[in-house]
Amino acid sequence: MAKDQKAKAKMEQAKGKAKETAGRAVGNERLTAEGRTEQAKGDARQAKEKTKDVFRH
Template identity: 85%
Template sequence: MSGTEKSKATAEQAKGKAKETVGRAVGNERMTAEGRVEQAKGDARQAKEKTKDAFGH
């Protein structure tokens, strides 16, 4: 996995987790949902890069 893409995925996951946590703390369902979406994007980016690594691209 390229270092840049890996760091983007990790950052996106962390940002999403933080947003979800803050959303829950303040009772903001929209922020909580946005946090989950960002985490999912990070997970998808990470899975894509792992697949590329598995096939040697």
């Protein structure tokens, strides 16, 4: 389960970065903001999983 969540976090971060980059390239502020939001969600998920790992060991 934890590996699945970590992979999901990485995927959200990568997808968010791609959206942000595309948004900046075409000048679309909404797409850029969506990308940043997705990256933040991925960062939060990753932090949560790291915290869980600390308490497991």
